[in-house]
Amino acid sequence: MRGIEAFADRLSNYLGPDQVNLVRRAYFYAEQAHDGQRRRSGEPYVTHPLAVANILADMHMDHQSLMAAMLHDVIEDTGIAKEALIAQFGETVAELVDGVSKLTQMDFQTKAEAQAENFQKMAMAMARDIRVILVKLADRLHNMRTLEVLSGEKRRRIAKETLEIYAPIANRLGMHNMRVEFEDLGFKAMYPMRSERIRQAVRGARGNRKEIVAKIEESITHCLEREGLQGSVMGREKHLYSIYQKMRGKRRFNEIMDVYAFRIVVDKVDTCYRVLGAVHSLYKPLPGRFKDYIAIPKANGYQSLHTTLFGMHGVPIEIQIRTQEMEEMANNGIAAHWLYKSGENEAPKATHVRARQWVKGVLEMQQRAGNSLEFIESVKIDLFPDEVYVFTPKGSIMELPKGSTAVDFAYAVHTDVGNSCIACRINRRLAPLSQPLESGSTVEIVTAPGARPNPAWLNFIVTGKARTHIRHALKQQRRSESINLGERLLNKVLAGFDTELAKIPQERIDHVLTEYSQPVIEDLLEDIGLGNRMAYLVARRLLAREDESATNDESPLAIRGTEGLVLSYARCCTPIPGDPIVGHLSAGKGMVVHLESCRNIAEIRHNPEKCVQLSWAKEVNGExxxxxxxxxxxxxxxxxxxxxxxxxxxxxxxxxxxxxxxxxxxxxxxxxxxxxxxxxxxxxxxxxxxxxxxxxxxxxx
The missing domain is CATH 3.30.70.260 (ACT domain)
Structure with missing residues (x-):
């Protein structure tokens, strides 16, 4: 009881009394629903929802998110229906709870597909209301804080999933504090020995550095006072997981710890640039190490000025300069300026717009992806952004992951631009589409109507969006070409029976589709075009003839050279227009064209189910x-x-x-x-x- 009253007191600092009462009501409802249930640690279960709500209250989240946090396990663990929650707390809260419950049903011990499926659910829930993911992140954070009661195997599995998915999502939403805690807790659970060794080494190094840190801090503070600038200077600690990652990147511990990091927080943007000038006159800046994330914020909305200086005795000093609002933003990300707190007429903050755009992009990928594993592969790429910033010809800024190419840029502009892209100009010069882009470049895409994505692009593109759309376009292209070829093959066989597909009664076609378990005729034609079904057998089923053979129709199928993905030319004999040719139907690949005299198909040359007589059309295009x-x-x-x-x-x-x-x-x-x-x-x-x-x-x- 004391827990909820202390919590309600905290909330009264930023929520109205009515809203605090609603949160209190949700707590008592959850307490009753979880009555008799205990956590692994032996505490009453309701302590968990209260702890999750506390994490969200640290971010000053709205009352509906806090109510959802109190109730987030009710649907799943107590058998209370969503409808009951709607009646008690309204549609919005019930939707949030339902969204979080769906994410909690992740049983990651099954195959990778189950994990991917559930991640898809997360994308859907986020798209409806981004607060779902914030409640889920807080829930995961409390579970990570109380991980030690679980068995070693389960601890490692949860930690791995946290490092792979939840920490990057927190990063993508700009929530630095939560990401750091996820990473350090996950690191400790995954690699307890390594974590402890680095912790001890950091503690030892910190003792030796105290004096230098104090001196640098003092000289920066004096410098600001001299210039009449207001700002608080504080040392920045590197967290264990980031030290570990850098050491895995072949850097020595001493080399990482020899960099002294400070943050200067000031009142307004104008002061940030003045402070930058002041510290540059105090110590020499390192060329090429200055980054202005205020003018060009990171993809997750992070803003700050970064510079590296040569301090006294040549020690490198990393400095971040930002306003108090940017500091809040950097630590709590999307939760810092909660959209639901802003007034009716206040425009949503840029971070919010970015987060929504990212979620929208994730949703688009989810709809285009062939399966859940393909989707999660695309999203994981997008969750680790190390950005490059490039300009469109009109001067707009686009952020892309490091290593992105002009094709990634084209798809980031618009799917149609990507699909019809044929060349690019980087800084007004023609460049290969595979060339990685560098920050500050101006990129222009050359398109052509009727152009199609090239399968070779999949070898060098970086973004999930480009990968998903290229795969989707290639599937569609392959399907339409397979259907076209399948229809031509089927009509060729039917011509031997003096008929064609258009003349066959619809009920007969429906009967054969049912027999082959195909919903529509296009699916059957695609199967024929891909070589998975024999046109000869399908034709006999369509005509309901078992024994009769086709009349001797030896008119060969004409090849135009523009059939695309479902028709390929054998490398063993390299046929060219004018050569006598034959087609070999290969399951899944479609038709492979060989020379009639090719030894590789000598054995099946006269088998009508495997080979098709071909000829070259009058007009053949291509090389x-x-x-x-x-x-x-x-x-x-x-x-x-x-x-x-x-x-x-x-x-x-x-x-x-x-x-x-x-x-x-x-x-x-x-x-x-x-x-x-x-x-x-x-x-x-x-x-x-x-x-x-x-x-x-x-x-x-």
Whole structure:
């Protein structure tokens, strides 16, 4: 009883009496609901919700969040329905409690998929009301503080999950204090020995440093007084987990501890820059180490001026300069200026807008992701932002994770810009799409209508948003191409029975779809196009013919060269337009085109279920690779001469390698891209004119 009264006294400092009474009511309701339940430590269960509410009260959270904190385990642990909470405390509080309950049902001992599934639920709940995640973070923080009562195995599992997901979320929402505590508690539970060793080393180092810290603090304070500037100077402690991370990055403990860190908190933004000038005149600044996060805040809303100075005796001094409001913001992030406390007409703070944008982006990724594991992979990348700041051509600032490329930038601007991107200019110069961006660059994206994402982009992009959208676009592209090819294959077989898909009655199609457990005809056609089902067998089912064979329709399927992802050309025999060809249906890959004479398909060549007669369409688009084997006399500058002649024949060299047989002759393997057989003949004629050519043959399997 004393606990809730002391808590109510604390709340009366910033909440009205009616609101305090509502929180009190929620406490008594929870106490009754959890009656008889105890925590592992033996205390009555209700001490946990009260502790969670206390953590939120430290951040001056609104009364609805505090009520949800009191009630957050009621739905899950006591069998009280959500409807009962709506009747007692209203829709908003019940929704918050329901959101937190769904997150609490995370059973992480199952596979990674279960963890990912639950993380998806978290994204959904956050999108509805971001307070859900704040209550969940406070709940997790109290659980981490009381972790020692659990078994070692469970402790490590919870600590790992905290370090991987909850600490980064707290960081993403700008909640520095909570993130530091999560990391230190998680570190202690995961690696108790390492944590203790570093703690002792820090304690030892701190004793030796006391004198220097006091001197530096004194000289900075005097400097501010001389300049007539108001500001409080305080030393900054490095937390254990960050020291551990830096040591894992191959830095020595002494090297990390030799940096002295201070924070100067002032009254207004103008003073921040004046203080910066004052400390730069006191000690020399290190070039390239100044960062202005006030003009360009971090992605989580953090604002401060950072500079590194050469102090007395050459010791490096890191200084952060910020206002009191920025200090609050840095420590409590999104909870510092709670949206629900601001007046009706007050615009939401920039941090809030950023947090909402991030949550919106997470939700968008969740809708686009193929499965929950793909989603969590994308979000984890987004949870560890080490940003670069780049400019759009119109001067807007975009924040992206370190290592981002122009493709990441394009998707950050808009999905359609990313999907139709073909090139980029960095600082007005054409640059490769894979080039990592540097802070301060101006990036311009060149787009083209009808352009499509390139699968190769997945090898170098960094952001979750780009990865999710590229995968989604490729899936859609592959699906539409598979459906198209499947329809052509099916119609080719049906033509042998003197009919086509359009003429088959709908009830017959529905019957076959039911038989194959496919909801729509497109799914069946996609399966045929991907080589998972045989067009011949599907055609017979559609016509309800078991024994009859198709009439001898030998008209081959025409290949246009623009079929895309579901049609590929065999590397063993590299067919080009004009060659006699055959198609091999490979499950999951679609159709692979081989030369008729290719040895690799000799055994299945006449099997109608595995191979399809193909021909080239009149109009074939695209470039096709073909390998040439050239025997010639050795001479200087040989490769340059070959390249010049291939280029003169309007062809490209894709790959070149050379073997010397003896001192006099050499064999060159040359992969060139050509349009068709006529173009290839033209290339070979050009090469034959060279002096010293002995023999040119086309390499085949």
């Amino acid at each position: 096709f690779n073909v390998e040439l084997r050239i025997e010639l006399e050795s001479q200087r500058g040989l490769i340059a001469v070959l390249a010049t002649h291939v280029n003169a024949a309007d062809a490209n060299i894709e790959k070149i390698s050379m073997d010397e047989r003896d001192g006099r002759t050499a064999v060159v393997q040359l992969v060139v891209s050509v349009r068709d057989r006529i173009h290839l003949a033209h290339v070979i004629r050009k090469l034959r004119k060279l002096t010293g050519i002995i023999k040119i043959t086309r390499a085949k399997a």
